[in-house]
Amino acid sequence: MANTKSAIKRNRQTITRTERNRAEKSRMKAARKTTLAAIVSGNKDEAVKAASVFSSVVDKAAKRNLIHPNKAANLKSKTAKAIAAIG
Incomplete structure (x- = not known):
């Protein structure tokens, strides 16, 4: 466990950044799944919007x-x- 004030703050920052990065990666994966689902369905208009x-x-x-x-x-x-x- 961290003992100094600076180490405690670094731990807090790391936790915050990790949560933010995890959320962003999750958002990216969800967008990819949506795009792939639109492509598989064959609906080109929907696929183009999802790809954007x-x-x-x-x-x-x-x-x-x-x-x-x-x-x-x-x-x-x-x-x-x-x-x-x-096409």
Whole structure:
């Protein structure tokens, strides 16, 4: 257990950041599932809307260093490819 005031504060900050990051990652996963469900259903309009939301969430996660920027690009590319295949 932390003894100094600074160590206690660091523990508090770590807990807060961990909760925030977990929520953001969860939001990203939920957006991805929604997008994939729209793609599987074959509804292109719905899939495009869901992909737009997913793209925004992924970009924010990459900006906040929750995921690597290349991973964000790969995820967005995969969804764009899948939507194009609906055609």
